[in-house]
Amino acid sequence: MTFNDIPGGVTAPQGFLAGSAYCGVKATNKDSADMALIVSQHKTVAAATFTTNKVKAAPVRVSRTHVASPDVRAIIANCGNANACTGVPGIENAKRMCQATATALGLKERQVLVCSTGRIGVQLPIEKMEATILTMESCLSREGSNAAARAIMTSDTFAKEVAVELTVGGKSVRVGGIAKGAGMIDPNMATMLAFITTDAVIDKTTLQKAVSVAVEQSFNRITIDGDMSTNDTVLALANGAAGNKPLKYGTKDFKAFQTALDHVMRELAWLIVQDGEGVSKFVEVRVDGAASLADARRAAEAIANSTLVKCAWFGEDPNWGRIMDALGYCGAKMREEQVDIFYDGVNAVKHGMQSKTPFEKLREVVKQKRFTICVDLHQGSGEYVVYTTDFTMEYVKLNMGDGIGG
């Protein structure tokens, strides 16, 4: 390992401050903050990935523009209201959140990125939010990561923070992150926000490449219920405070940085899955031997999104028949009689038929909190892995809803 895990989340890297405030967008409980602010004390470069959903929340549209700015300094975020499906007034309100933040910190509107999560279709209580934002400079601290992580939680049951430290040419470089998830988590980014900070010296283009690779290996590999949200956003700020020699794409130092960034995002992604709504199992689904990468992905996602497969896991029933069924309809090239399936390495299906493994051995695997399903299609060298969960009665209960919006 070229890096070490450290505490501190987004404020672990030098020159970053964070904090939170209660505004009343979400809860009526004043102990529960609903606005988060992250600030860099130094000039930064920014990178991002956004939801691929064609219905994009107003903050996504605004941040997509602002992230092109040469010196982004702040991220303002709220929970309780997604500011999605809110039309022109929604865009206006997202900009007003940026403007209030800029005013509070002496920045320009374009130096602020904005995120929202919560209900769809309701306008933000913007006057109240502006008033809160204008007071938020006082909440900022070098220990504020956890407060910020808690302020973006919706149905999450715990705050998600990760940070690592690595050495680049004798200099200590740190990468930190916070995230929120739970519900509507799917590849291609779903009601999920992640904010990444680093004090590495890196140029904007290189940072964007690194972020895109890390997102593909982490947030795009997790799925709970197959839905994709209108607000998903990963934002990354690099402020250069570590003073390392600039990271150049493809060098050994860059690769070490990429590995560290991958780790931070993957850990955050796994925390999101483990905190999925009503989840009782964490399942890694690997597909090997597919005719192509795309086929491997189709197969892995079909298994991971099959409600029947997921219900069986909840019931601790190995039920490989439902996996065969999903493989048959996923569209990937396959021949039934060539399929092998393994549960934590134990062979369940051989040549498309039940193996000699006693049923109880398979049941032991799915009784665990965490296990791996591995499918070999024997069609080629395409491989893909996704991380998913079971599907529980608790999930249905939590998602019965209580009003308009998601």
Place this chain on the structure above:
Amino acid sequence: MTFNDIPGGVTAPQGFLAGSAYCGVKATNKDSADMALIVSQHKTVAAATFTTNKVKAAPVRVSRTHVASPDVRAIIANCGNANACTGVPGIENAKRMCQATATALGLKERQVLVCSTGRIGVQLPIEKMEATILTMESCLSREGSNAAARAIMTSDTFAKEVAVELTVGGKSVRVGGIAKGAGMIDPNMATMLAFITTDAVIDKTTLQKAVSVAVEQSFNRITIDGDMSTNDTVLALANGAAGNKPLKYGTKDFKAFQTALDHVMRELAWLIVQDGEGVSKFVEVRVDGAASLADARRAAEAIANSTLVKCAWFGEDPNWGRIMDALGYCGAKMREEQVDIFYDGVNAVKHGMQSKTPFEKLREVVKQKRFTICVDLHQGSGEYVVYTTDFTMEYVKLNMGDGIGG
């Protein structure tokens, strides 16, 4: 209406007999039959549609060959075991079911179609089944439809039978059907069996055309959980006992017959949806104004298969935000600000935003047992409709499983 509903299911048309027997493939309860037999007393033409799942059960492979025979006389079916993922012995056993039926009735093996439904991955108890089949001629009667319908039930809670009568050139023509469904129901045919009989005089090619059209409008429009099964089959036999002038494709008489056939299949499909596992709502999802038929279908199916949308319906929460979200990720051409959504004709979303309709009005709609969601994308003239259900805790409970197989 050019036809009347009548009782009698598959034995309503002249010259058809049906019946059932207990073999022990499924339950240990001797009151519960698990084998069904349908026989035509006259020469027939046969048509069929089968699952598009690449993993095809052995009986699907065998029936696909036998349906080409010039004079199919019988359908033998069992529940309790799907005879899927059973390799070469599975094919052999499906053929042995046909052979035993042929022996019992004095037919050739190729004159018998075979279906199985139940667990995946376990070999049939074929000796026991052969012994039962050899006694089944005695169970056949002109009133046997209901017994046959009950014998193919798996998690179904009621038997599904429909029949209609129409007049073709002064002759009474009848069309009847039985079906089983529940669980894994999705467009493109899912753990679903339907057997259609008619005494119409019609040639094989014309019957196949009519069946394909009717399946597309009925069984391919229903979805409960998005999974597609390995065993889905629709079989149709026409024995000409009505003595009508042969139905020619495109004529007025043919169209009347098609309408009647469509009705029988659609009613059976709706019964399947209404009997879906743990279902509490029956929802029609219509998409209008899509850029193409394919786009309309994508959008309708994305809504109908979204677990979040379905959980909200269960909770009687209108939650149009989750529908917007599904529209955004389904891949159909759309612009958020052009989307209108209606709940039983009540406008919920106008130009992609919340309409002026009071929330309580929308809630009243989703409180009903049955309602329609209509989306207008305003992109073109593509239209599609699917029939679906909510998603309940009961569904998860029923699908937790209790062993290998589906």
